[in-house]
Amino acid sequence: DAHSGENIRVEHWVVAERQGQTAALNMLGQREKYTAVPFFWSQHYDVPINYVGHAERWDEIAVEGDIAAKDCLLRFKRKGRTLAVASIFRDIESLKAELEMERQSAT
Numbered sequence: 001d002a003h004s005g006e007n008i009r010v011e012h013w014v015v016a017e018r019q020g021q022t023a024a025l026n027m028l029g030q031r032e033k034y035t036a037v038p039f040f041w042s043q044h045y046d047v048p049i050n051y052v053g054h055a056e057r058w059d060e061i062a063v064e065g066d067i068a069a070k071d072c073l074l075r076f077k078r079k080g081r082t083l084a085v086a087s088i089f090r091d092i093e094s095l096k097a098e099l100e101m102e103r104q105s106a107t
Contacts, residue, residue: 001038004054004083012040037101050094053084053101065090073097 001008022034039052055076065072073087085097
C-alpha cells in the first residue's frame with residue numbers, strides 16, 4: 001500500500017484487475033509501480049459499505065453523519081492524517097477520500 005507503506009492483501013476483483021494492468025505494463029518494459037489506494041466495497045441487505053485506504057492502528061475516528069440511520073462516513077486517523085475511510089450510503093465522499101489519498105501518496 002503506497003499510502004500506508006505496509007504490505008497488505010485486498011481480495012476485491014477491481015484491485016486484482018488494476019494489479020494485472022500494472023503487471024502487464026511491466027512485462028511490456030514500462031517500469032510502473034502499483035500505487036492505487038486499497039479499497040473494497042460490498043452490499044449487505046441493500047446497505048452499501050465502502051472502505052478506502054488501510055488502517056491497522058489509529059488514534060481517532062471522526063464520524064460524519066448518523067451511524068444508526070445508516071448514513072455515515074468514518075475517518076480513521078493517526079496523528080491527524082486520514083489512513084482509511086469507511087462509509088455507508090456515502091459513495092461520493094468515499095470516492096473523494098480515495099482521490100485525496102492517491103494525491104497524498106503521489107507526493
